[in-house]
Amino acid sequence: MWAGVTDTAQRRREQRGWYFYDWACSVYSTSVLTVFLGPYLTSVAESAADADGFVHPLGIPVRAGSFFAYSVSLSVILAVVVMPLVGSAADRTGRKKPLLGAAAYTGAAATTGMFFLDGDRYLLGGVLLIVANAAQSVATMLYNSYLPQIAPPEERDAVSSRGWAFGYVAGSLVLVADLVLYSGHASFGLSESAAVRICLASAGLWWGAFTLVPLGRLRDRRATGSRATAGHGLRQLVATVRDMRRHPLTLAFLLAYLVYNDGIQTVVSQASVYGSEELDLGQSTLIGAVLLVQVLAVGGALAMGRLARTYGAKRTILGSLVAWTVTLGAGYFLPARAPVMFFVLAGGIGLVLGGSQALSRSLFSHLVPPGKEAEYFSAYELSDRGMSWLGPLLFGMTYQLTGSYRSAIISLAAFFVIGFVLLARVPVRRAIGEAGNQVPERM
Template sequence: MDTDTVRAQAADEAVALRREQRGWYFYDWACSVYSTSVLTVFLGPYLTSVARSAADADGFVHPLGVPVRAGSFFAYSVSLSVILAVLVMPLVGSAADRSGRKKPLLGAAAYTGAAATTGMFFLDGDRYLLGGLLLIVANAAQSVAMMLYNSYLPQIAPPEERDAVSSRGWAFGYAAGSLVLVADLVLYSAHGSFGLSETAAVRVCLAAAGLWWGAFTLVPLRRLRDRRARAVAGATAPGLRQLAATVRDMRRHPLTLAFLLAYLVYNDGIQTVISQASVYGSQELGLGQSTLIVAVLLVQVLAVGGALAMGRLARTYGAQRTVLGSLVAWTVTLGAGYFLPAGAPLGFFVLAGAIGLVLGGSQALSRSLFSHLVPPGKEAEYFSAYEMSDRGMSWLGPLLFGITYQLTGSYRSAIISLVTFFAIGFVLLARVPVRRAVSEAGNPVPEKI
């Protein structure tokens, strides 16, 4: 084959990869609206109100005959969705790697989640069981789809581009979340002008997130390509057995496992700050619901710029150093939050802005860094473990937050206790020799890592 032909083929492949990357960004654009509008803002309070309308005189509902406090039903439903995802993700990840057919599996998971979310339009009256079922299906499907989506990163971006590509994906997601959240707030705040009741407006916002998710998923499904599977010994096992097999395989790559442990720790801190910041704002600082919603929107908007800016920093300093810097920034932010005066929304907005600037970059660069540590041919399988670290293992942070509040009676003490996760995560990540980890995983080592 002559040199001109080789160059032409390389140019064609580069064009094809750019097309795939642009399509890949759009899955973040499609699904992030679910995380923002459904999980973060509307579904928790609304499903709780539906459960309370179905509760008995003592405030209990009885799904399958089990007495459950109506106020706990949403949290239990989320927990069940995590259990389901933990069972399904390793199985789907292994099947994707063995067959090489990630795209049909991604489409199936995405449209299952989108359909369940759209079905939340019918969640009214006392249909709390319907709401719980739809939440469990949608949340588990989102986890499975994100695992498959993330596993495309090593295949669509060469090592030197992954930080930037991953950061753009997160930026697309936060941009979409911000755009739809603005539209939701307009509809919710002026629901009477649209001829809707308050509950009807919430149901429209929930269903719209599902329709958005489904519509924009068409873009990555058209542009992403399936690759020929590498030969892998063994048969696909049931979920928990497959997870155990994945962990055993990861023990052959201890540095990859060491990074995953560090990520599990500091990501637990990140997820706890996200989930408990509104509790801190309302209960400790005495801020109203409208202030908290604006703060969520501020986080979404600034996370776009933060993800892109940290992606650029990674080009100069490497992803590991940049993530380490972000963990220092998280620690400083929590320290500042401890001293916020009550009844001062401006200070809370500044805190939300600081979180937004480091949130997207921390997550995007962690994803790209892990992609270098995955052995070729096991992308989906390893990203199932990564996704479970992201979504299924973040329980220690809320536990520490709750115990600290129980012992001290102070949300300020509870929020500052989360510094522990960023400090330990910093030490664990700093101890990982990333360049050697990439090499031992069988991947080319980028110039900056």
């Protein structure tokens, strides 16, 4: 029986507050991480580079074009170290809201500080990116953990979907404003650099301002695991992985997902760098392309959901991985200064982006043993973050070794090819049965 808030009015109030955290933080993902920071930080690093095109953080030679990708990788590694500790503290004390606030405002402050990222301050940009990205991961983990407490099982899908929709709407609105500011920066008396820095900083201000809403409406619950110790989060993760060994087919699916999802996340985070540095596209084109992805991702998810009802989730996901591979291949051959073709490519990404992840999550839910949903999904989220540094690392290393962004982008096809092979080998119907769940008619 669900042990959450039974008072309907109070539950609805918390749910509405919960939606607003997605509204607050999604702007960071779209405006900062996806659109502006990659190309801008790369240009700052290039201005600080030596004659051979290298910068030297801590004395380590790094090709300027790889600096952003390496910084993303480091931020994910930091998040993976911090998340179990913060999660354990939240479970042990029951004071989840102060931890959410601390993580959110750390990320918002670092993002706002990007206003001062000019000249050759690439190290400042790298530090701010690492802090902001890790803080966002920690805050998102805490935010997601509220869902079982504020929504009974029969409401959970709808509540989760509304939060997701809030985030996409906020990201789209702010991107439109960013496009106006960036495109008309001269008429506002701003340089191009100043316009970008304002767009970056405003995302941090937006994040901080709207985080006040969930912090005002969500409430802490008394801790149920009073015996938890400081290392409980790490021990629980280890225990869950050990339990997964009793369900090797569930673990096999999780491995396939982690591989191809890493490819998805890397394409999203590095596409703007590829578009600006290799394809010589302007920032306005990149913003428009991301807006197109935002809009089509919603429709694509709905369309892939319908396909899954006809062909099954596994086949639909496999089809999406083929589409991702074809899209990367097309991106490799895309001519420079061809914005229309880039928009077509962005449209392809948008159509498969939302559905790939939504169907993967729903398929995994069938492979979780009854009564262990929260435990398995905690490992799912933490493992997801743990793998998502490999794609940016491969992208950065490929560029460092070859000096070609085309080679770097096509290298990511390996994640989709390997993920396809691993997923194809998972007998999903048998995996569902061995997990102790009823096998749906079509999978």
